[in-house]
Amino acid sequence: MKKLSKTLVLALAAIFLTTSLSAATVSEGDAAQTSFNLAANKQYGDNYETQGKTGNILPKDYKAKKGDKITIHVEATVDKDIVLGERKGVASAAELLFVDGTAAAGYWLELTDRIKITDAVKAGDKIVWDYTFEVKTDGKSKAGDGGCRWVISSAPQQKTAVKLTATKFTYKIER
Numbered sequence: 001m002k003k004l005s006k007t008l009v010l011a012l013a014a015i016f017l018t019t020s021l022s023a024a025t026v027s028e029g030d031a032a033q034t035s036f037n038l039a040a041n042k043q044y045g046d047n048y049e050t051q052g053k054t055g056n057i058l059p060k061d062y063k064a065k066k067g068d069k070i071t072i073h074v075e076a077t078v079d080k081d082i083v084l085g086e087r088k089g090v091a092s093a094a095e096l097l098f099v100d101g102t103a104a105a106g107y108w109l110e111l112t113d114r115i116k117i118t119d120a121v122k123a124g125d126k127i128v129w130d131y132t133f134e135v136k137t138d139g140k141s142k143a144g145d146g147g148c149r150w151v152i153s154s155a156p157q158q159k160t161a162v163k164l165t166a167t168k169f170t171y172k173i174e175r
Contacts (some may be wrong), residue, residue, distance in 0.1 A: 023069060023174035031057035031072075031150075031169035037081070038094075038154045039161040055151065057171060060144025064111050066136040067140060068175050070098060074133035074151070075128050076170040082121035082162055085155025092116040094154050098133055099145045111135050127164075 033056045058070070072163060082093045094117040100109040112133035141147030152164065 006168050008135040016023055026068070026173040026175045027059050027062060027121075028172040029059075029170065031166070031171055034166040034169050036152055036162065037157065038152060054135045055149055056143070057084075057150045058143040058148055058173070060142060062148060062173060063141070064098070064100065064139030064143075064148040065137045065175060066135055066138050067143075068173060069129070069132055070135065071126075071132040071172045071174070072096075072110070073168065073170045074166055075126065077126060078123055078165050079163045079165075080123050080160055082154050083157050083159075084118075084120040085157030087155050090116065091117055091156060093120050094152055096129075096131065096133075097151050098135070098148055099139045099151055100141060101140045101149055102141040102146045105147070109137065111137060111139055111142065116153060133150050142149065 033099070036055055057072075084091060084093045086092075095114045096117070097114045098113055099105075100112045101107055112135055115131050115133070117129075139147045143149065154162065
């Protein structure tokens with residue numbers, strides 16, 4: 001009986017540990033926003049070309065937590081080329097990330113690392129992006145309040161505004 005109890009306890013502990021180590025889906029679905037304008041935003045200098053406003057793609061009640069994984073799948077086109085350029089010594093056509101843009105976060109708290117699109121993007125060509133972002137710091141506010149917004153920014157060498165239109169844009173959040 002004593003041996004059976006010890007075996008049962010070890011088995012339950014293994015099940016608990018395995019379950020707690022695997023990520024659970026918090027939310028998944030279609031992005032709330034599917035069209036983005038990348039226009040010059042030089043009020044802070046040459047390295048801030050970005051869409052006019054950060055993208056609202058996640059559920060309004062989602063609050064980013066360190067360790068969360070946000071996976072996006074984007075199928076889209078752009079109406080003008082996104083040119084390859086250089087930002088802070090690194091070549092890319094565009095960068096993708098999630099930020100907390102609320103006052104509580106100082107209006108720009110990068111929640112994830114930047115993913116760099118290293119090839120020029122041609123107008124009319126189909127774009128397919130599949131990326132997973134790991135949240136590196138807790139957000140201060142919920143996504144609906146500006147707390148976890150998707151940002152796509154072009155290189156400073158981009159001279160004309162570009163409209164990205166997604167025909168499919170999905171997300172999955174795991175914790």
